Amino acid sequence: MFQIGKTIVSEDIIQKDFVCNLSACKGACCIDGDAGAPLDLEETKILQDIYPKVKPFLRKEGIAAIEAQGTFITTEDGELETPLINGADCAYVTFDNRGTALCGIEEAYNQGEIDWKKPVSCHLYPVRVQDYSEFAAVNYHHWHICDDACTLGKELQVPVYKFVKQALVRKFGEDWYEELEKVAENLTKK
Numbered sequence: 001m002f003q004i005g006k007t008i009v010s011e012d013i014i015q016k017d018f019v020c021n022l023s024a025c026k027g028a029c030c031i032d033g034d035a036g037a038p039l040d041l042e043e044t045k046i047l048q049d050i051y052p053k054v055k056p057f058l059r060k061e062g063i064a065a066i067e068a069q070g071t072f073i074t075t076e077d078g079e080l081e082t083p084l085i086n087g088a089d090c091a092y093v094t095f096d097n098r099g100t101a102l103c104g105i106e107e108a109y110n111q112g113e114i115d116w117k118k119p120v121s122c123h124l125y126p127v128r129v130q131d132y133s134e135f136a137a138v139n140y141h142h143w144h145i146c147d148d149a150c151t152l153g154k155e156l157q158v159p160v161y162k163f164v165k166q167a168l169v170r171k172f173g174e175d176w177y178e179e180l181e182k183v184a185e186n187l188t189k190k
Helices: 041-057 060-069 104-110 120-124 144-156 165-172 174-189
Strands: 002-004 007-009 093-095 101-103 127-131 136-140
Touching (some): 002 174, 007 174, 041 060, 041 104, 093 104, 120 127, 120 165, 165 174
Antiparallel strands (some): 002 007, 093 101, 127 136
16 A cells, blocks of 8 residues: 555555456446445536436436436435446446447447546446545455456556556546556566
């Protein structure tokens, strides 16, 4: 672990390799598990605002789930998340003609309908950020459904932090990321 500003960062994001391999996993992270994508308060307002423009990109099951539950939910623990379809798929998930799960929000973004890519927790994955009162913990999350991404990352020699560079800059800023690169350089010299 090391500190950058008000973050405590796991060395795993430098030492582990990762490149999403959608052809292998088919986007399982958006349809497996028992919770929606974590959201911050600001993102809940964005989801409410953009929903009318995202709606045409969604499946009817996703629209039904959102219209029944809202554009986001609050869990029993007070956590904010995207709603799920029948406790499984994220309500914002769509599928391409090969059965690969894609993000309807990101598709609306790619088509120029909105200027917000997707929730930062999705953009950051496999990095998870846990906010505490004095700092944020930045950790690598290993999930067996991403084993193919770890294999591909190792083949291509792409560490986690480089794979999620755009998302880390989005979350923490350019200066933070430049500091991370310096730490990575020093760690890999050892």
